[in-house]
Amino acid sequence: MTILLATDFDSAEQRLWLELLQAALPDERFVSDRQAVDDATIDIAIVANPPPGALRGLANLRLIQSLWAGVDKLLGDPSVPPQVTIARMVDPAMNAAMAETALWAVLSLHRGFFTYAAQQRARHWQPLVQRRADEVAVAVLGLGQMGRAVALRLAAQGYRVSGWSARPAELASIHTHTGDDSLGPLLARTDLVVNLLPLTPATRGLLCARTFDAMPRGASLVNLARGAHVVDADLLAALDRGHLQHAVLDVFATEPLPADHRYWLHPNVTVLPHAAAQTDARSAAAVAAANVRRVRFGEPPQSLVDRRRGY
Amino acid sequence: MTILLATDFDSAEQRLWLELLQAALPDERFVSDRQAVDDATIDIAIVANPPPGALRGLANLRLIQSLWAGVDKLLGDPSVPPQVTIARMVDPAMNAAMAETALWAVLSLHRGFFTYAAQQRARHWQPLVQRRADEVAVAVLGLGQMGRAVALRLAAQGYRVSGWSARPAELASIHTHTGDDSLGPLLARTDLVVNLLPLTPATRGLLCARTFDAMPRGASLVNLARGAHVVDADLLAALDRGHLQHAVLDVFATEPLPADHRYWLHPNVTVLPHAAAQTDARSAAAVAAANVRRVRFGEPPQSLVDRRRGY
Numbered sequence: 274m275t276i277l278l279a280t281d282f283d284s285a286e287q288r289l290w291l292e293l294l295q296a297a298l299p300d301e302r303f304v305s306d307r308q309a310v311d312d313a314t315i316d317i318a319i320v321a322n323p324p325p326g327a328l329r330g331l332a333n334l335r336l337i338q339s340l341w342a343g344v345d346k347l348l349g350d351p352s353v354p355p356q357v358t359i360a361r362m363v364d365p366a367m368n369a370a371m372a373e374t375a376l377w378a379v380l381s382l383h384r385g386f387f388t389y390a391a392q393q394r395a396r397h398w399q400p401l402v403q404r405r406a407d408e409v410a411v412a413v414l415g416l417g418q419m420g421r422a423v424a425l426r427l428a429a430q431g432y433r434v435s436g437w438s439a440r441p442a443e444l445a446s447i448h449t450h451t452g453d454d455s456l457g458p459l460l461a462r463t464d465l466v467v468n469l470l471p472l473t474p475a476t477r478g479l480l481c482a483r484t485f486d487a488m489p490r491g492a493s494l495v496n497l498a499r500g501a502h503v504v505d506a507d508l509l510a511a512l513d514r515g516h517l518q519h520a521v522l523d524v525f526a527t528e529p530l531p532a533d534h535r536y537w538l539h540p541n542v543t544v545l546p547h548a549a550a551q552t553d554a555r556s557a558a559a560v561a562a563a564n565v566r567r568v569r570f571g572e573p574p575q576s577l578v579d580r581r582r583g584y
Numbered sequence: 585m586t587i588l589l590a591t592d593f594d595s596a597e598q599r600l601w602l603e604l605l606q607a608a609l610p611d612e613r614f615v616s617d618r619q620a621v622d623d624a625t626i627d628i629a630i631v632a633n634p635p636p637g638a639l640r641g642l643a644n645l646r647l648i649q650s651l652w653a654g655v656d657k658l659l660g661d662p663s664v665p666p667q668v669t670i671a672r673m674v675d676p677a678m679n680a681a682m683a684e685t686a687l688w689a690v691l692s693l694h695r696g697f698f699t700y701a702a703q704q705r706a707r708h709w710q711p712l713v714q715r716r717a718d719e720v721a722v723a724v725l726g727l728g729q730m731g732r733a734v735a736l737r738l739a740a741q742g743y744r745v746s747g748w749s750a751r752p753a754e755l756a757s758i759h760t761h762t763g764d765d766s767l768g769p770l771l772a773r774t775d776l777v778v779n780l781l782p783l784t785p786a787t788r789g790l791l792c793a794r795t796f797d798a799m800p801r802g803a804s805l806v807n808l809a810r811g812a813h814v815v816d817a818d819l820l821a822a823l824d825r826g827h828l829q830h831a832v833l834d835v836f837a838t839e840p841l842p843a844d845h846r847y848w849l850h851p852n853v854t855v856l857p858h859a860a861a862q863t864d865a866r867s868a869a870a871v872a873a874a875n876v877r878r879v880r881f882g883e884p885p886q887s888l889v890d891r892r893r894g895y
Contacts, residue, residue: 366716369742373691373717376741380688384681385859390701393855396848398840400859405677406684429740430687431680529709537707544704548696548711 274316276565277331278305279323280340286554290340293554294319297562317568319561321552326352336360336568338561340552342367342419344578345472345499359578360564364557368422371497371550375413375423375467378495378521378543379432382465383409387519387543406431412463414479415470415498416442416449417584419550423469423497435459439475460487465495471584472499480504485511493519497549500525505536512541523549585627587876588642589616590634591651597865601651604865605630608873628879630872632863637663647671647879649872651863653678653730655889656783656810670889671875675868679733682808682861686724686734686778689806689832689854690743693776694720698830698854717742723774725790726781726809727753727760728895730861734780734808746770750786771798776806782895783810791815796822804830808860811836816847823852834860 276298278291291303304310307327316333321340328334329352337359339347344361347353381387385401392399409432413424416438428434428446436442436449437459443449450459460466466488470476480494481504488494494517496503505526511517522536523545536542564574578584587609589602602614615621618638627644632651639645640663648670650658655672658664692698696712703710720743724735727749739745739757747753747760748770754760761770771777777799781787791805792815799805805828807814816837822828833847834856847853875885889895 369717370695370714373695373741377688377691377695377697380684380691384684384688386688386856389856389859390854392857393848396843398857400857400862403681403859403862403864405864406680430684532707537704543701545697545700546703546709546711548700548714551711551714553714553716 274333275302275304275310275314276317276319277307277315277328278303278319279307279327280305280321281324282321289554290558293558294562297558298565301565317565319565320347322346323350325350328353330354336564336574338362338564338574339578340557340561342550342552343472343499344584348578348580348583355580358574359580360574361576361578361584362552362557362560363418363576364553364560366553366556367550368419370553371419371469372422372426374523374545374549375469375495375497376426376430378497379409379411379427379465379467380430381521381543382493382495382519383432391540407433409433409465410435410463411465411467412437412459413447414438414466414468416444417469417471419497420469423467427467435463456484457487460484460492461489463488463492465493467495468498468502470498470502471582472501473583477501478504480508482507482510485517488517490516491518493517493521495521497523500528509535509539512539517541519543521545523547585644586613586615586621586625587628587630588618588626588639589614589630590618590638591616591632592635593632600865601630601869604869605873608869609876612876628876630876631658633657634661636661639664641665647875647885649673649875649885650889651868651872653861653863654783654810655895659889659891659894666891669885670891671885672887672889672895673863673868673871674729674887675864675871677864677867678861679730681864682730682780683733683737685834685856685860686780686806686808687737687741689808690720690722690738690776690778691741692832692854693804693806693830694743702851718744720744720776721746721774722776722778723748723770724758725749725777725779727755728780728782730808731780734778738778746774767795768798771795771803772800774799774803776804778806779809779813781809781813782893783812784894788812789815791819793818793821796828799828801827802829804828804832806832808834811839820846820850823850828852830854832856834858 317336319338334357342362411432412435414437416436424434424436424447434447436447441451480502519541521543567574628647630649645668653673722743723746725748727747735745735747735758747758752762791813830852832854878885
């Protein structure tokens with residue numbers, strides 16, 4: 274049987290991944306060009322943002338292993354065979370990278386480092402009032418693999434961390450909340466909101482005027498999940514009227530962020546180029562290879578996507 | 585007896601500290617104006633950058649309690665009575681603030697957040713290569729209270745942390761080094777240098793061309809200790825020729841940093857206004873009060889300065 278590698282990688286990236294996967298699975302045959310083999314021989318697809326239709330009609334497909342953690346684009350492609358098991362990338366190295374970015378954003382907001390950067394450009398010397406970490410309330414939205422890693426990392430630094438998720442979750446030293454009714458009251462006592470929700474019909478546009486209004490004046494937003502969680506016009510309005518202090522945005526409705534977008538030069542917006550937690554080919558290839566081996570040995574693969582939930 | 589509060593605070597700060605100290609020590613008499621009492625009644629001075637000569641001739645002084653961690657200015661004032669015990673401020677809240685700033689700087693350098701900020705100003709979308717924390721070698725210079733807090737905090741995030749100090753120090757999970765001969769070889773395998781040394785004749789100007797040349801090309805410097813540790817011309821030269829990638833500077837030879845200093849607008853320098861770890865009056869007043877009580881009960885005060893060592 275054959276493993277199809279279907280990605281939007283450039284040729285150097287494609288070569289790197291093929292080398293790493295082949296080294297981890299020396300007995301497997303990999304192809305990146307579907308035309309090179311008989312469709313019937315392809316039983317596993319390893320994918321990263323595959324072009325729409327890339328998996329259409331693969332009758333013998335048993336596993337789609339995503340190299341990315343988010344699978345919302347994949348699930349939005351109607352040509353993906355509906356019965357095939359889909360596995361997300363869950364890689365501790367990627368969770369750690371996400372926790373680093375979230376911690377950097379929270380430290381920057383808590384200790385005023387974005388303000389100091391603006392002051393530097395104006396050659397202005399002004400220390401700010403310094404708060405202790407335990408005086409800063411952080412709410413982490415989404416308590417999946419990444420949300421949990423972020424919440425625990427922040428709690429370990431002494432922040433007052435709460436978590437919110439669609440399904441009940443328990444996490445040591447984190448106050449967790451579930452359900453729509455709990456979100457407003459939670460936001461009302463939050464200084465910094467860190468979004469790590471999956472993108473589903475229920476979470477699309479969740480970060481909107483209503484949500485921002487629920488947050489206290491001077492609160493800030495860190496969005497490390499998906500651009501479509503945010504209603505951009507509402508966020509800009511909340512920043513412009515000074516209700517929200519700052520937004521750190523790693524993800525956008527359109528990526529790369531268009532050159533004329535107001536976010537680029539807004540003084541209270543930090544733009545990151547979808548770099549909060551990149552897949553690390555070295556560890557992720559090993560994770561993907563382990564799932565392939567499970568299928569070959571007749572064991573269930575790990576980190577399966579629930580298509581009804583949408584993640 | 586009387587406690588003299590000798591500081592360079594503005595009147596609001598002075599009032600806050602007096603209130604906190606009086607609340608912690610209700611039976612003590614405090615003065616901030618030495619003229620208001622007989623010199624002979626002053627037996628304790630609580631100081632924060634006191635004007636030169638502020639303590640001259642106080643014959644009955646038994647304890648000088650600094651509200652700052654660094655006492656190099658105090659020791660440089662020849663009018664400070666030479667036999668009097670001096671105590672530095674050692675406050676866990678201040679150590680935590682320093683660890684936060686060091687961690688923010690290390691995360692910023694490790695994950696490219698200064699580069700992303702520059703890219704944002706140019707509306708340039710470009711993810712950078714992402715390294716794991718355990719691929720980043722950090723050297724913490726100085727393993728006093730603050731250096732140790734910083735080294736442990738960085739090690740807890742997975743960084744490869746080494747420490748260097750004048751006297752041998754042992755620290756769990758940190759490789760420690762001592763002595764001039766070990767510094768060059770340590771720097772040669774270091775990506776990020778975080779300076780938390782005390783300022784003494786031996787450490788003044790330690791961060792100079794020779795030190796920077798010992799660091800590998802592309803290394804960066806974080807100076808959170810004293811401006812006089814750095815030979816500014818050498819640092820600017822190392823940055824300008826691209827040998828060092830970036831410097832995060834919280835402290836300067838002259839503070840506030842003069843408006844015409846090249847550091848302000850250098851693209852590879854981050855300027856902070858001596859705000860890495862400010863004394864938190866709430867906890868520091870309690871620390872100072874505890875030392876006053878020790879003196880009153882005939883016990884030795886804590887965190888004493890060794891004048892010969894200079895810190």
